[in-house]
Amino acid sequence: MIVAIDGPAGSGKSTTAHAIADRCNLTFLDTGAMYRAVTWRCLDAGVDVSDDDAVSAVAERARIEFGKSADGQTVSIDGRDVTRQIRTPEVDRNVSVVSAYPRVREAMVARQRELGSAGDVVAEGRDIGTVVFPNAEVKVFLTADAAARAHRRAVQREGGDAGCDAGAKADAAEEQQILRDLVRRDKLDSSRKESPLKPAADAHMIDNSALTPEQVVQQIVDLMEAARAKGGAAKAGEVAPFDKGGEPLSPKTDGNEVAPAKAGVAKNGAGEKDAGRPAAKAAAKSKAAGRMRAFAGNTFDDYYDHGMKEFPLPARALLAVAAAIVWAVTKVLWPWKIEDVRLLRDDARGRMIVMNHTSMLDPVVIVCDLYFHGIRVRPISKSEFNKTNLVSWLFSRAGTIPVKRGTADLKAVRRAQAALTRGECVLVFPEGTRIKSDDQPVTIHGGFALMAQMAKAPVQPVAIVGARDITPKGTHWKRFGRVFCKAGACIEFSDLGVRGRKQQALRMEEVAMERVYALRDELRREHPGKM
Ligand SMILES: Nc1ncnc2c1ncn2[C@@H]1O[C@H](COP(=O)(O)OP(=O)(O)O)[C@@H](O)[C@H]1O
Ligand SMILES: Nc1ccn([C@@H]2O[C@H](COP(=O)(O)OP(=O)(O)O)[C@@H](O)[C@H]2O)c(=O)n1
Structure with missing residues (x-):
């Protein structure tokens, strides 16, 4: 304790x-x-x-x-x-x-x-x-x-x-x-x-x-x-x-x-x-404590295991520059806005942020916005992305934590738990893949609730609309268009009204995704035509 x-x-x-x-x-x-x-x-x-x-x-x-x-x-x-x-x-x-x-x-x-x-x-x-x-x-x-x-x-x-x-x-x-x-x-x-x-x-x-x-x-x-x-x-x-x-x-x-x-x-x-x-x-x-030293032979695992504020100076500088560039470019191409953003920015706790997944812009919006408000976000990414050393290098510096899908990846669970406990946010897309149309079948991956539960962290729902439209199905062309996000209030395990850890985790999975979809539907009503 x-x-x-x-x-x-x-x-x-x-x-x-x-x-x-x-x-x-x-x-x-x-x-x-x-x-x-x-x-x-x-x-x-x-x-x-x-x-x-x-x-x-x-x-x-x-x-x-x-x-x-x-x-x-x-x-x-x-x-x-x-x-x-x-x-x-x-x-x-x-x-x-x-x-x-x-x-x-x-x-x-x-x-x-x-x-x-x-x-x-x-x-x-x-x-x-x-x-x-x-x-x-x-x-x-x-x-x-x-x-x-x-x-x-x-x-x-x-x-x-x-x-x-x-x-x-x-x-x-x-x-x-x-x-x-x-x-x-x-x-x-x-x-x-x-x-x-x-x-x-x-x-x-x-x-x-x-x-x-x-x-x-x-x-x-x-x-x-x-x-x-x-x-x-x-x-x-x-x-x-x-x-x-x-x-x-x-x-x-x-x-x-x-x-x-x-x-x-x-x-x-x-x-x-x-x-x-x-x-x-x-x-x-383990070595996962204290500030990492630059050029000291740090491995990808070192990055996954350390807090982002403990990354070596060159990595932090690179991230600051990359975040500023990505923020500016995406704001011009797909002007994005997060409604009720205070709910995201004004909470010092480590939170498990869960979101619907429509495009590669989704993590960018959350990571960049919170970055400039002093909050570090660790997106959980599919380990399949890390096909080359260059990608792993970039992703590790961006703070992502890789997860092997379809397995009980306890390493990823522990890393997410450690990040949350440190006060970082963890970003998960429980839909597992980008959902390009409403009739695409969706399987919710519930591991996020377990990670949050182990770290005693709340779960915060966020929804996004409009980003799906920038890369229509079957094309690689990017269209211009406005993108809207909406943050919801944190969901605490103690407010779920069920007892027992297993039951609480299961209930959290349901409630969190219900809230994500309710927020998405509100956004769709507020911005007709945005999906
Ligand atoms: N509830 C209290 N009533 C009276 N004196 C107290 C009380 N709590 C602490 N003290 C005394 O006040 C002094 C300062 O306490 P300390 O614990 O050093 O404060 P802090 O760490 O907040 O600066 C100590 O001599 C301590 O014994
Ligand atoms: N977590 C902390 C602890 C102390 N401090 C600073 O360290 C000073 C001394 O802290 P202290 O706890 O020893 O002071 P006292 O409350 O014992 O007088 C404080 O006045 C703060 O300026 C801080 O900034 N953050």
Whole structure:
């Protein structure tokens, strides 16, 4: 299970996350400590924190590790233990500037996913529920009023603990200064362009101004239990989820792995035991984590296994240029428009997008539109397309995941699951082939529901009309013409009204395709003559 705790400074995230990790035997991931460590490294090395490039270079090169000591968790950067150094007022004052740089965030998020990859994590920070683990089963946004938070921090600086001692006092002038710094940092964190501090749409808000730490922990443990009951852990005899190595997951893991584990994260009392778990073992073996290096002999599989934002720089640059060209050309030749596009763009979660299939323009529309809104889409493509190395090369850089049709291609299922869990969208055409006329027989391939279910991701229906007309049956000529798409609301497994994983997957197949065809029919009514 992944538990995401976000909130402003001094709201009790670390205290709460630490206690939950201890109580529920989860890995504790303190993401703020990572931004602090980078900030400390820059200050220590005399790097100007207002220099985006210089700071980003430090972050991209940094090796950040967590460890354990008698006092709790330790953090080191490039081999230096900086557990205490990262908590100074100087780091406090500079960390929000450092954490606002996009390349710093990209490097930290990749490392956080890597550290959390074996699953069973409680991670705390500012963007955990929105960006780092958007498919976390439990998301909490902790708040407390600013004066209470400043008081807690002032007491903490003086070696006390407001959580244990409600009457603890701190120096009033110091407290005022902390309050000013904290309000300034909250403002910077909430107003930055990249991953600002904000609650995820599905986060539970907990204002703990008047709650004890124990009460907060209990509330979250209750939410975890409710989530577990709702998710209905995979039962014996039903669809068995698979880990990265192809082994069925143990009942304790839940398929929420995002990428394989590497050593270095402090696990609360479960280190050795976990190393023996099949999922963790297999994950440790795989290479699918962290940024890929350019010209390092990357294979096609490396591309299928990595997040698109982890592709090497030349591949990302190529994709940006290709997306811009394809967008411009298709907009001129077949002016296309997506109705209700907000439903697609304004959701940070990894979603399984399902669509009717009429032409090669269909994936282009979705992939390009979402690309320019920061959302990466992985189309599932027939492996028959990959006839030559050149095609495989191009398709792998475009983010496609190949599937061997007519087989239970578990590799493709696991790759799609990993992509969804990372927060990427996966695009599937369940009709399997381009449908050129309404009397063409259609067989729906339902694997998409299983992939979504394993990643605990919703399914989003989309329909397209008009694209069929640009390549009429029997010709290769392309006609000009307008193309219309329409996005539907996400369908959640929990809203299907059926119990049991198998039944839910079957129902999802039906409901999702019904919605796709209902959207298509609406488009046909709105744009008479478009098929
Ligand atoms: N519910 C609470 N009531 C009172 N004090 C709290 C509460 N939760 C945390 N604290 C105290 O506030 C201080 C800051 O908490 P911390 O967990 O470090 O916050 P954050 O990680 O959000 O910055 C700590 O000394 C902690 O013991
Ligand atoms: N996920 C995260 C975590 C922290 N941060 C940044 O790192 C700073 C320090 O985070 P922290 O969690 O250690 O801060 P406190 O809440 O403990 O004071 C924050 O003010 C943010 O600027 C972030 O941008 N994203």
